[in-house]
Amino acid sequence: MLTTQARPTTGEILLGGRSVWDDLAGARRRIGVVPQHNNLDRSLTARENLLFHARYFGLPLGESARSTDEWLQRLHLHARADDPVAGFSGGMAQRLKIARALMHDPEILFLDEPTTGLDPQSRTLLWEEIKRLNQNGTTIFLTTHYMEEPDQLADRVAIINHGEIKGLDTPAGLKKLVPGQNVVSLELDEVNDSLLAEAIALPGVADLTVEMNTVRLFMRGASPDLGAIVAWVHRRGRTLVGLNLQLSTLNDAFIHLTGRGLEDR
Amino acid sequence: MSAFFAMVQRDLVVTKRNFWNFAYRVAMLPLVFIFVFGFVLPNIGQVPDTFPTLMFGGVLAMSVMVAGLHGVGIPLILDFGVSREIEDRLLAPAGPATVAYAKMVIGVLEAWLGGLIVLPLAWAIMGADLTVRLENLAYAVPVLLLAGLTSASLGLLLGTIFKPSQIPAMFPGFLIPMVLLGPTFFAWPSLENLRWVQMLVLVNPLVYVSEAFRAILTPEVPHMALGYSLLGTAVSTMVMAWVGIRRFIRMAIQ
DSSP states (O other): OTTSSSOOSSSOOEETTEETTTSHHHHHHHEEEEOSSOOOOTTSBHHHHHHHHHHHTTOOHHHHHHHHHHHHHHTTOGGGTTSBGGGOOHHHHHHHHHHHHHTTOOSEEEEESTTTTOOHHHHHHHHHHHHHHHHTTOEEEEEOSOTHHHHHHOSSEEEEETTEEEEEEOHHHHHHTSSOSEEEEEEESOOOHHHHHHHHTSTTEEEEEEETTEEEEEESSSSOOHHHHHHHHHHTTOOEEEEEEEEOOHHHHHHHHHTOSGGGO | OHHHHHHHHHHHHHHHHTHHHHHHHHHHHHHHHHHIIIIIHHHTTSSOTTHHHHHHHHHHHHHHHHHHHHHHHHHHHHIIIIIOTTHHHHTSTTOHHHHHHHHHHHHHHHHHHHHHHHHHHHHHHHGGGOOOOOTTGGGHHHHHHHHHHHHHHHHHHHHHHOOGGGHHHHIIIIIHHHHHTTTSSSOGGGGGGSHHHHHHGGGOHHHHHHHHHHHHHOTTSOOOOHHHHHHHHHHHHHHHHHHHHHHHHHHHOO
16 A cells, blocks of 8 residues: 555555645655565566666656666676566565666665565675665665564564554664563473463563473563573473573564464464 | 656567567467468368458458457466566556556557568468459558557456466457457358347457458458448447456556
8 A cells, every 4th residue: 555556445645744645646756666576577678677667757868877777786786787687586686676666766665575585695785775775865664574674774663463553663662562671592392381381480580482492581670590490490300402591682572562472372 | 658658668679579479479370260261271162262352351350359459468467467567667657547558559559560460471372362452441541540449458358357377268268259250251241141140249349340351451242331340349449448447447556
C-alpha cells in the first residue's frame, strides 16, 4: 500500500501531509521501490533497465545517461553495464534494482528484504550503500527478518506481527521493553517443561525464551549471578554445553513483543 | 507522453532483438495452412482451384489477428504471473492505463508486421491461383487500422484473463477454434444453411476482420457487407478494449 501498488480499504497514507491517492503521480515521483523479488526487465541490459526507468519517469535524456553511469559505477555494476540482466547473480540483480529505484532521485526508498539470499560480501556492500544514502538525506524504509539489520541501520523500528504494529521505537528503546536487559544463554543437553518451570522461578529471572536446547534467561539487575545458575544446572543433573552473557537484542524485543516465547511451546 | 513513447520503444527494442523468434511464431501457423489448404489440396484435386482465393483474405486476417493478440497477450500473462517485469512501468507516475495503451500500440504494430510477413509467403505459394481485385482499396486503411486494434484489444483482454499455467490450453482451447471458425477456410455468408453456426460465430471478432479482408482483397468471394464487417470490428474492439483496460488497471493496483 505504501508503494501505491494496492489501495487501502481503510485508513489513509499521507506523504508530505497529502494523501498519496490524491496525487498518485506526484507521490510516485517521490518514492523509489525495491521489491523482494527480481522484477528487472530481463529482455534488456543493465544500462537499458536504468535508462528506460528514467524515461518512464520523464527525466531528460542527458541527465538520465549521466545518472545511469553514476549509479552503475557506485554499485559496482559498470563492468556488466551492457550485459542482459537475465544472467545476473542475486547480488547484482539486487544492486541494479536499487540503482533503478534511485534513478529518479526519490525522497523515500522502500527496500523489501534487500539482503535475503545474498552472500556476506554483497550484504556488506548493500549495508554501506544504504547508510550512505541515508546520510545524504534519503529516507530508507527497510523491511527485514534479520534483526541485526535494523539494529545497525535504523533510527526507528516498527515490529509488525500479523499485520499489527506491536512496537515502534529506536532499537535501544525497543530493547528496553524486554523485561531483563542482561541475557544469560544456556545451551543444555536436553530441555523439558519441568526444567523450564523451575528456571523461570530462579532468583533474578524476569522472563525466558527457548530455541532448540538453548534457554535464554532475561535477568533483572546489572550483574546476574552466573555461579548460582550453573550450580542449578548441575543440581538438575543436566550437562551445560554452552554459556553466554550478553545484553538483550532486537531479536529478544521481537520475541517479547510478538509473544513468541514460552506460551508458544 | 514521454513515458508512453518510452514504453512503446521498450517493446519495440525487445521485438527487434527477438525478431527471428517473432517472425517464426507469426509465420508458421499461416504457412502450414497456406501450404496444405492453398497448395497441396488444390493440386491433388481435393478442393477446387478457387479455394486459394477463398482462403486468402481469411488467412491474412488470421495472421494479423494472431500476431497482435499473441504479442500483447502472452507477454502480459507472463509479466503478471511470473516475471513481473512490467512492475517498473506500472509504478511510473503516468499510471497503469498508459502502460495498457502502450501495449495496445505494440499489438497494432506487431499485427501489421505479422500480416506483412505472411503476405509475400501467401503470394509465393498461392499466387498463381489467386484472383485478387483491389477495387475497394480505399477501405484498406480503416480495415487495417481496425484489424490491428481488434487484435491488440483481444490480446489485452486475454492477457488479463489467462494464467501462465493455462497458456498451453489456450492453443487448442481458444486460438484454433477462433481461427478455424474465423472463418479462415469459408466465407461467412456460405454458412446460411447452418444458421445457428452463422449466428454463433458472430461472437468471434476474427469473423469481421476476415470478412472485411475478403471485401477489399477478393470481392468476388461472397462476403459480409463491408459496412457490417467494419461495424462488427469496431464494436468488438471497443468492448474488448474497454473491458481489457479496466481489468488491466485492476490487476495493476489491487
